[in-house]
Amino acid sequence: MDFGLRFGSLGCVILRFHFWVSPLTGSSGFALYKKKNVWVCTLQEEEEEEEEEEGSYGIVVLYVKPNSLSKILSLEGRRGRRRRREEEEEEEEEEEEEEEEEEEEEEEEEEEEEEEEEEEEEEEEEEEEEEEEEEEEEEEEEEEEEEEEEEEEEEEEEEEEEEEEEEVQPRSRFHCFKLGRLCNQGP
Known part of the structure; x- marks a missing residue:
């Protein structure tokens, strides 16, 4: 893994090809060399290179005295921390959006349930x-039937009365004629 190290503004003195122990991973096998006015740190072990994640280093600064490694300054995190912070913020925003969506869905479901209940009550x-x-x-039909029955009964009663009258009148005439008397006269 190669990544550029620009040290002009930091004022560091760096010896080329000085092997050192990484303050970030604890692994050895790094070499420094200058390429097009940019100091480059190269990871010599291929296995370690596969395991490293892009952007995990940020900026690594080595301050070296002649023939001895006096101090290692690791400014890991400026870019890495910023990226992680942005990712965390994005994740939090996504979680908040998901929670809001869930709350909206729950509210919509509650409203639908209330509407269904209202519809059921109306039904x-x-x-x-x-x-x-x-x-x-x-009840009206029953009342009409009762009225019809009463009318029929009244009609039947009237018919019976008429029949009785018809039966009584001819006899009285016959008897009156037989006795030689007028019907409107007494005995």
């Missing part, structure tokens, strides 16, 4: 009204 009220109307119609 029940309509059914009750229909039942009441049917009962009223049945």
